[in-house]
Structure formats: structure tokens, C-alpha cells
Amino acid sequence: GAGVSQSPSNKVTEKGKDVELRCDPISGHTALYWYRQSLGQGLEFLIYFQGNSAPDKSGLPSDRFSAERTGGSVSTLTIQRTQQEDSAVYLCASSGGQGRGYEQYFGPGTRLTVT
Amino acid sequence: AQSVTQPDIHITVSEGASLELRCNYSYGATPYLFWYVQSPGQGLQLLLKYFSGDTLVQGIKGFEAEFKRSQSSFNLRKPSVHWSDAAEYFCAVHTSGTYKYIFGTGTRLKVLA
Numbered sequence: 001g002a003g004v005s006q007s008p009s010n011k012v013t014e015k016g017k018d019v020e021l022r023c024d025p026i027s028g029h030t031a032l033y034w035y036r037q038s039l040g041q042g043l044e045f046l047i048y049f050q051g052n053s054a055p056d057k058s059g060l061p062s063d064r065f066s067a068e069r070t071g072g073s074v075s076t077l078t079i080q081r082t083q084q085e086d087s088a089v090y091l092c093a094s095s096g097g098q099g100r101g102y103e104q105y106f107g108p109g110t111r112l113t114v115t
Numbered sequence: 116a117q118s119v120t121q122p123d124i125h126i127t128v129s130e131g132a133s134l135e136l137r138c139n140y141s142y143g144a145t146p147y148l149f150w151y152v153q154s155p156g157q158g159l160q161l162l163l164k165y166f167s168g169d170t171l172v173q174g175i176k177g178f179e180a181e182f183k184r185s186q187s188s189f190n191l192r193k194p195s196v197h198w199s200d201a202a203e204y205f206c207a208v209h210t211s212g213t214y215k216y217i218f219g220t221g222t223r224l225k226v227l228a
Contacts, residue, residue, distance in 0.1 A: 031214045042220035050214050102147055102209050106158040
């Protein structure tokens with residue numbers, strides 16, 4: 001079956017512009033995560049969605065970052081007024097939840113470059 | 116707060132040599148433990164996981180890991196490294212009752228021919 005997909009794979013944007021990053025999780029997975037991976041850094045948790053529950057936004061670095069998940073499936077991460085420090089690889093992952101072993105399945109990521 | 120430590124940022128080994136990557140966690144109860152591998156330009160792939168039971172777990176690509184409660188460790192091992200194992204390796208902890216994962220900062224493995 002299809003894995004987690006993300007688009008675009010690469011995005012170059014000018015400082016101050018808004019960007020939208022898309023994640024399409026594995027069908028049936030109830031949990032969806034966004035992470036940020038900066039050069040030489042580990043994975044920084046941004047936000048997760050679980051079913052119809054309110055998302056955990058505790059990792060979002062500023063109010064310029066927001067995310068939504070429509071219909072319990074596709075998710076969009078939006079960064080407003082991008083800054084150079086937002087340059088990173090943004091990873092999305094989905095998980096089937098407790099009954100399916102908790103493991104996460106990752107997408108290939110979106111490399112964001114802010115010039 | 117829960118945390119995961121991977122003390123080695125970079126490791127270099129010769130092809131055919133054995134490998135051990137260290138991972139220590141901080142959590143009161145037994146967590147769910149994972150090792151992921153990220154090859155250049157790729158997403159993360161699960162190597163193995165530990166939930167309960169036998170403390171030595173086998174994974175893909177010939178990797179294994181051993182959970183040691185007394186040391187709060189979950190070290191990854193491979194008896195003979197192949198050049199294709201060059202990648203970045205992440206240890207992760209998943210605490211029960213939530214869906215949140217905590218990742219270590221990763222260990223970058225270089226393999227010498």
C-alpha cells in the first residue's frame with residue numbers, strides 16, 4: 001500500500017512569504033505528526049493530531065506556525081512570514097495508534113529553504 | 116521530563132567491524148523504545164522496537180538492540196557493518212498513555228571501505 005507522502009519535496013521561498021506544506025498519511029492511521037529537522041539536529045516535535053481530539057500544538061515554535069488536518073486525513077502545515085531560521089526539512093509521520101504497535105511511518109520530507 | 120540521549124554524534128567504523136550505538140532514556144516506567152535509520156535524502160525507517168518481553172530484539176538489516184532497565188539503555192548493535200549502513204540513526208521513546216514520541220539527536224555513522 002501507499003506510504004506517507006509529502007509535497008512539495010523541495011520549496012524555496014523568499015523571507016516574509018507564506019508557505020504551505022502538505023502531508024498525506026497512510027489510510028486509516030489516526031495519529032499524524034509534524035517534525036522539523038534542522039541541519040545537524042535531531043527531530044523537533046511540532047504538532048500532532050489524534051483522531052478527533054484537539055491537536056497537541058506544544059511544539060510549534062511561534063504563532064507563525066499553524067497546522068490543520070481535514071477530515072482526519074490530509075494535513076497542512078502553514079508557516080507565515082517565513083524567516084531564514086525556518087529553513088529545515090519538515091517531516092510528517094503517521095501512526096495507527098495503540099492497537100497497531102505505536103510505530104510511526106515517515107514521509108520523505110519537505111526541504112524548505114528561505115532566502 | 117522524558118528525554119533521550121545519544122551521546123555519540125559521529126561514529127566511524129570499518130566495513131566488517133562490529134557496531135554499537137548508544138541510547139539512554141529518562142522515564143519513570145518502561146517506555147516503548149525504537150531505533151530508526153535515515154539514509155541520505157530519505158525519510159526515517161524503523162529498524163526495530165521494544166515494547167515488552169525479551170529484552171533482546173531483532174530488527175531489519177541484521178540489527179539488534181538490547182533493553183537494559185538497570186542502565187536505562189537501549190543500545191543498537193550489528194556484528195558486521197556493511198558500507199550501505201552509513202546513515203544517521205535515531206533512538207526514540209514513546210511513553211504510554213500518549214501519542215508523543217521523543218527522539219534523540221541522532222548518531223551519524225560513517226563506514227570506511
